[in-house]
Amino acid sequence: MTQNTSAPLAGIRIIDLTSAVVGPYATQVLGEYGADVIKVEERSGDVIRWICGRSPTPGMPGKFLHMNGNKRSICLDLKQEEGRQALLKLVDTAHVFLHNMRPAALARLGLDAETLRKRHSPLIHASIVGFGSKGRYAGRPAYDSILQGGTGLASLFATHGAEPRYVPYVVVDRTAGLMVANAVLAALFAHQRDGAGRTLEVPMFESFAALLLSEHMYGHTFDPPTGPLGDQRLLDANAKPVQTRDGYVCITTNTDAQVKRLFEALGRSDLANDARYATSLARIEHVSEFFSARADVVRQFSTEELMERLLEHDVPIMPCHTLDSLLQDPHLRDVGLIENDTHPTQGAIKRIKPAMSMSGFQAKLRHHAPHIGEQSTEILRELGYSPADIENLFNRGIALAHKPDPSSRPQ
Amino acid sequence: MTQNTSAPLAGIRIIDLTSAVVGPYATQVLGEYGADVIKVEERSGDVIRWICGRSPTPGMPGKFLHMNGNKRSICLDLKQEEGRQALLKLVDTAHVFLHNMRPAALARLGLDAETLRKRHSPLIHASIVGFGSKGRYAGRPAYDSILQGGTGLASLFATHGAEPRYVPYVVVDRTAGLMVANAVLAALFAHQRDGAGRTLEVPMFESFAALLLSEHMYGHTFDPPTGPLGDQRLLDANAKPVQTRDGYVCITTNTDAQVKRLFEALGRSDLANDARYATSLARIEHVSEFFSARADVVRQFSTEELMERLLEHDVPIMPCHTLDSLLQDPHLRDVGLIENDTHPTQGAIKRIKPAMSMSGFQAKLRHHAPHIGEQSTEILRELGYSPADIENLFNRGIALAHKPDPSSRPQ
Known part of the structure; x- marks a missing residue:
């Protein structure tokens, strides 16, 4: 592993127990800024490996690759005590623990903030939840689309006789992911000054509702209202290409x-x-x-x-670009946003590079998106497990690694 | 001004020359984490004061209030040399300089990264641009809606016989704003370790295109493609409430x-x-x-x-909430997302509170959203200008303050 010493987050380790989009997108951003992201997967791996179409070998679709570069994957069975212990050892080496488990599941595994910060007090323990723990929806399951509807975004399309609909990308997940990255970065900054750990919670519903209300509360911000609820300029039927x-x-x-x-x-x-x-x-x-x-x-x-x-x-x-014409856009070519690359097991791929620039720092891909548990052995070794210990964990299904099958490689 | 010492960004000063949404939303986030944001406005003020409907007194519409709490405003005529000098003195006291001017205008005022960082080397100089400086669209004007179209988002609605359309909120601006906050936070973290300044550029077009392509490049990530361009699950006509x-x-x-x-x-x-x-x-x-x-x-x-x-x-x-029913949502009430508050000049308002939580830190409103130049005098005084100097700057129209007219207060 080559270390980019000028990366702003070089040496910051994040233990990432998230799957799908919100958490992985947040850690994609943190990884692009140089953080050492360790993705902890269960046996079946991140769900996004399986619901986003085909890949040359199973479980590596495009969407997964784009969000999981710069991460190493360790696959552990956390329901077995030795798997859980390996994770705790990993947490001891980390600055940030990030998860999107539901509170009950987290507590069952003893991975709640109180327990982990008692063990390792400088830890930043960050929870992504659908609904904040202080409200009555706490613990309910959430996905991007139900939150697009639940925050009122879907209904904003239902003006001028149209039906409610979803934005054709997971806008709540992506937005929440960036907010999670912000919260973690703010906590890391504070930690760098005072050495203290912190417990963070980013509730997706409230976070996105706050954004949307800031846009559309409009005249109803005031009492008495000075105008309608909803920014009519944005809701106008002619506000389109x-x-x-x-x-x-x-x-x-x-x-x-x-x-x-x-x-x-x-x-x-x-x-x-x-x-x-x-x-x-x-x-x-x-x-x-x-x-x-x-x-x-x-x-x-x-x-x-x-x-x-x-x-x-x-x-x-x-x-008004289509996805097709966007890929041909001359400005995007000038800046090299899309790069032809080769993934070790998936063959020729188009990689999307970070768009921001920061002087003295060249965002580089340090790791290709991993297979499930691709670095299980390497990471366990770093934690001090002996080759015999590691073999034992593998034999008992406590640590896992889905070895890519060379015969299924693309031609 | 009461200082919340446990705020993660307490003591970090940001000179904010942005207007509209991207920059102000970024500094809203940074202000919520405790940064001391100084909003520098020209005579006519942030454009969002004038295009977002009515307010009890002019120039204070709801959208402006929601994005500009925790900021103090100084109004300077930067085209006059003494106004520019006052801004430079202010920059000397700051950690971050953030702007969304077009490159030519910035250079004319001598506020480009090279000039400012020569003067004050630990400065983080952050530019929000429509299009990255390395590509052929550099310097072109950009707004949320043209970027919704230019990144292909509008066309994603044009499946199943529909027309292209915009998402009914400024999704590119908001997304870019969060990305800007991320970049500034990453640079602040690095600065805290090495004391060095940095030059940042966040290009809105490339940044949002990267996000959208990560979602929709899909099977075309691979060569040969393993499936279509575009995530069909998200584009399906039935992907709606x-x-x-x-x-x-x-x-x-x-x-x-x-x-x-x-x-x-x-x-x-x-x-x-x-x-x-x-x-x-x-x-x-x-x-x-x-x-x-x-x-x-x-x-x-x-x-x-x-x-x-x-x-x-x-x-x-x-x-499937409407804006109306969202404001009545019992979970949002439980967590107190919307608070009844009184703005000193706008009367009774609904304030939107930050949704994230961080242990040891209670995000508090330290300043209500300001009128244009409301703190011009206070800030000039902090910079060491004498009362006579300040009066002189005001008399010559170099510093300005739009004093709220008490007679126009809401009843």
């Missing part, structure tokens, strides 16, 4: 100057000087008319003409 | 056991034992049939019956 002569394009004009330049660029100085659209307050009053007027003008041009004219007039515009 | 006899409900069953329990709870053991739905791989093969079968069964029950039966069988379920 605009149809061009030959497709769709995304145009946004928030400032008065941008609106003026938009209409001028398209030869409509009459609209550029229309009092209904000249100021932001006026546009809020006439939001539907504004979107309609804009749509009528834009429809006269091809996407290419619009891109050219509006970029020249410094009006924010982008093509 | 389910209609009940009297409304909608959100049900998610990812594990084999949950699927079995769902059908059993609703008296359909025939479906519980149907081989097409018994395993996750089988359900992927029969995804549309599975969603249809589920919809047919669920439609026979009322929302209340379903909530009761499925919670009893430990199947993940939530009501």
Whole structure:
């Protein structure tokens, strides 16, 4: 293992008992910043290995690979006492313990914050829960989609006669994952100053509800209300990509100057000087008319003409990419976001690189996404287990490793 | 100002030259963890003050309040040299300088990373940009909606005959904001260890594209592809709240056991034992049939019956909340997410509290969201300006403060 000493989180060890998206995405971020993430899997492994389509060898689908680089995997049967003891030894070497188990299961295994921090007091013990422990839904199961509905996001689509629907990616999981990374980083920062451990809880429901209410509580923030509940600009039926002569394009004009330049660029100085659209307050009053007027003008041009004219007039515009065209986007190629790589067992893959940049630090892939328990032996050895001990743990099914089958490798 | 000494970021000063959502949301998070955020506004103030509906006194709409608590505002005319000098003095006292200006504007003001870090080397200089500086779109303007389209998110709605559309909240801005907070926290952690400054860049387009591709590159991760581009489970027309006899409900069953329990709870053991739905791989093969079968069964029950039966069988379920019903949710009341509060000039407001919890730290509101330049005088005084100097800066329009007009207070 090569250590990138200039990585901001170099030397920080995270024991990651999470599966699916929220936790693995959080530790993906922490791993990209250089943390030593040890993924602890049960026999069947992270559920995301099995519900996200096929891979050259089983259990390694694209979504799993993208979220689990820079992690080593140890597979332990925590229901056997010696498996649990191995995990506790691992926790003793760590700065952070992160899990998304439900509280009852966690306590049964003796992995709750009180127990672990009694054993290893500087530990940051972080719980991802669907619902905060102080409320009546505590302990209930949660998934992204029920939280999209439960926070009101799905219903926001049900305006203008439409049905409620989900956003076509796991937006609550991803958002919560970033919030978990924030909480862990804040606790690590504090730990670096005072040496103390901390107990964290990030409840997905409340966290996402807080975000969505901050966006949409709107006029109901005040008593008496100053306007409707819900940001009508975002809920307007015309708040969507605009149809061009030959497709769709995304145009946004928030400032008065941008609106003026938009209409001028398209030869409509009459609209550029229309009092209904000249100021932001006026546009809020006439939001539907504004979107309609804009749509009528834009429809006269091809996407290419619009891109050219509006970029020249410094009006924010982008093509309405599909996943296909996004993969061909020239800017993404310039910055090398997608890299052709070879996974040791999955063959040729497209790897997604971190997008942020930090001086003095080059985010490098230190480990390819692992098979279940791929580093079980290596990690047990680091904990001081002898080769005989390790063999014993394997023989008794306490430690496991799914050895990739060379015959199933891609050609 | 009361200092919460146990806040993880207590004593960390952030000079925040951002406006709109990405930057202010990032500094909201950092402020909730205890950072001393100084919001630097130009004469007209953060644009979000003016495009988000009415407030009891002008420029203080709900969305602005929710994102700008715990911040003090100084209003400076940076185009005048003495205003710029005041900002530079402020930067000398700070750990982090965060902005979302376009590169050319930043350089014109001499606030680029090279210049500022030459002056104050331990500074973390963080840039939020629409497009990374290494690619051909560098310097172009960006907003949430054009990036929803530009990253392919809008097109993901355009399956099954529908049009592309935007998610009804600024999902790219919010996601990027959390990523910015992560980057700043990682840099602060590193700074705490080595005392060094760093230059950060978070490009919104690439950052969100990376997230979305991690979700949807799917079978095209591999060469040759093992399946389609796009996670069909998330794109399926039935991936939406389910209609009940009297409304909608959100049900998610990812594990084999949950699927079995769902059908059993609703008296359909025939479906519980149907081989097409018994395993996750089988359900992927029969995804549309599975969603249809589920919809047919669920439609026979009322929302209340379903909530009761499925919670009893430990199947993940939530009501499909509206914004209205979300504000009444009993769990959110239990945890006190929304608090009735009084803003000094806006009167009675609903305040959204941070959802995460951290032991030894109670996230408190240290400052209400400020008016433009509300703390201009206080901050200039802290920088060592004499009362005469300050009066001079105000008289010449270099420092400004929009004093709230007491006559326009809410009744």
